[in-house]
Amino acid sequence: MNRQRSLSAETQKLLEPSDEEVIAMVLQGDREAFSFLVRRHDKRVLRLGMSFFRDEDDAADFTQDVFVKAYLALGTFKGRSQFSTWLLRIAYNTAINAKKRRKDQVRLECEDEVKGAPGTDETHLRDEAARAVREAMADLPQKQGICIELFFFHNLKYSEISEVTGFPVNTIKSHVFRAKRLLRERLEGRVEVDGAL
Numbered sequence: 001m002n003r004q005r006s007l008s009a010e011t012q013k014l015l016e017p018s019d020e021e022v023i024a025m026v027l028q029g030d031r032e033a034f035s036f037l038v039r040r041h042d043k044r045v046l047r048l049g050m051s052f053f054r055d056e057d058d059a060a061d062f063t064q065d066v067f068v069k070a071y072l073a074l075g076t077f078k079g080r081s082q083f084s085t086w087l088l089r090i091a092y093n094t095a096i097n098a099k100k101r102r103k104d105q106v107r108l109e110c111e112d113e114v115k116g117a118p119g120t121d122e123t124h125l126r127d128e129a130a131r132a133v134r135e136a137m138a139d140l141p142q143k144q145g146i147c148i149e150l151f152f153f154h155n156l157k158y159s160e161i162s163e164v165t166g167f168p169v170n171t172i173k174s175h176v177f178r179a180k181r182l183l184r185e186r187l188e189g190r191v192e193v194d195g196a197l
Contacts, residue, residue: 026074038067042077045091051149052095066091081163089164144179147172
C-alpha cells in the first residue's frame, strides 16, 4: 500500500508546506504550488464574497478573481502580516470596487452556518442564532457590517481588520461596539416578537 495513502488526513495536513513556504515555491517558478494556497483559503474568500454579493455564482466568480489578483501580486507580499490577512485585503478591495462599479448598496449577509450533528438541540439553536444574526446584520450600515463580519466570522483582530479595510483601529472598535449594540437590540426585539406568537 502506498505510504502516502496510509497517512491520515490530519497527518497529511501537517506535512503540507506553510503559506510562506508555498509562496517561496511559487516565486521560484513552481506555479502549481499556488493550489495549496487556494485550497487553504478559498472558503474564507468565498464567505466574504457571499457577504457582499449574496449570490453563489457572483461569489464564485469573485473568489476566482481574488485568487488571480493574489497570484499576480504575490511578489509584493512582504510577510509583514499573515498571508490570510493580505489575501482578505485584496478580497475586500476587489469587492468594494465591484460594488462601486455596479452602484449597488452593500448589504452584508453571512452564509457561514455552524453545522453539527443533524437533529440535535444544540445544532438547532446554533442554526437559529446564526440565522437571526444574518438577518440583523443585513440591516447594518456597510462599515459596521464589514467590521462585524471580519471580527466575528473571520476571527480577525482589530489590527488585522485595519489592515484589510484601511479603517483606523479606534474606528473599527467603535463600529464593532455600535454594531454589537444594534444587533443586541434587534435580536432582543425579535425574541420579544417570537415570544408573543
